[in-house]
Amino acid sequence: MAAQAELVSDLKALRKGRGLYVNNVGERVGPKLRDLCGVTEQDGPGEIRLRVAQRLEHLAVELPDDLRMAALAAFGMIPAARRPLYQERVSWFAERIGRDPRTARRRIDDAIHQLAQLAFTPLRLRSGAEQAVGWHTLESRVILLLDGPMPEALETHRIMAAQDNLRELEVAPPFAQASVMYGGTLRNGVLVLASPLMAGQSCEFAIRSRNPVRPRQFLHMPRRRCDLLDLRVRFDTERLPRVVSRLQGRPVRERARVPIDNAGEIHVIFRDLTKGMPYGARWD
Known part of the structure; x- marks a missing residue:
């Protein structure tokens, strides 16, 4: 496939020098790789680096462990392997797998070819379960404002797509009168x-x-994977609750008392949340 061969060529060009961390990364990311990662002409070096890294990491998850390490090391995406020269990263990888540099280079080539194959394989064939998920939440930050005339919730969510061409997702704001501040309709x-x-x-x-x-x-x-929930509640200092409890688990259990600070606020954090399990806080 010509397009796949062009992508292999782009990936091999990117691995030279400092890899993804070269200063002129925009010039080093070829047209097929740009298309794959959704890079636009308006993107600056930081955005380009982030888009390419996220896409390659997503594809590399499906590689065997040694090839995944080979690919990520080749582009300088493993911090310990972030050396200024490609040959130095080859040597680092060779030491990690206990092989000579020639074998390490072959495995890097194999990894790059398989990344290109995965990029052109329909997602339904690669990972049916992940396609069903569609996306997951990297972090949700919620602020409840209870010190005004009407309770208000401000939510900021950062999500990652697990499928191509993700255009919409279901949301469930905590209160009924909802509007988008930014990011969609x-x-x-x-x-x-x-x-x-x-x-x-x-x-x-x-x-x-x-x-x-x-x-x-x-x-x-x-209802989906959620890596982080950061919850803050700001109470009316004239009507502070007697007790605030951290809630987690089913049935919902009070895990610990949460202190209210001098501003009348509480702050709780949950990590690696389980789907279908409740998390939050209660106050009386």
Whole structure:
């Protein structure tokens, strides 16, 4: 396949010198690699580096361990292997696998060819389970403001696509009166993204929601993988709750008391959340 061969050529060009960390990275990322990673003419070096790294990492997950290491080391994406010369990264990889540099170079070539093959393999054939997921949450940051005339929630979410051409995703704001602050358009509980994402790309969006009824708890029950939930609640200092408890698990259990600071705020963090399990805080 000509397109696959062109991508292999682009990847081999990128691995030269400092790899992905070369200063003129925009000049080193060839046309096929640009298309694969969704790089545009408006992207600066930092954005280009991030887009390419995310896409290659996503593809490399499906490689055998040694080839995954080979690929990531070749482009300088493993911190310990971030050497200024490609040959130095080859030597680093050779030492790690206990082989000579010639064998290390062959494995890097194998890894690059398999990355190109994966890039042109339909996602449904590569990973049916991941296609069903579609995307996952890298981090959710929620601020509940309970010190104003109407309770308000400000949410910022950063998600990563697990499929190409991801255009929309379902959202569930904590309060009914919801609007998008940035990152897309809300239509009947579905967020239409500002721009479609390719697999491995991430984006951020923010939602504001309001509710006339003052809540006594906040619970988040992820329906997809969620790596981080950062929750802050700001209470009215004239009406501080007696007790605030951290909630987690099913049935919902009070895990620990959460202190209220001098500004009338609490802060709790959850990592590696389990799908279908509730997380949050309750106050009385």
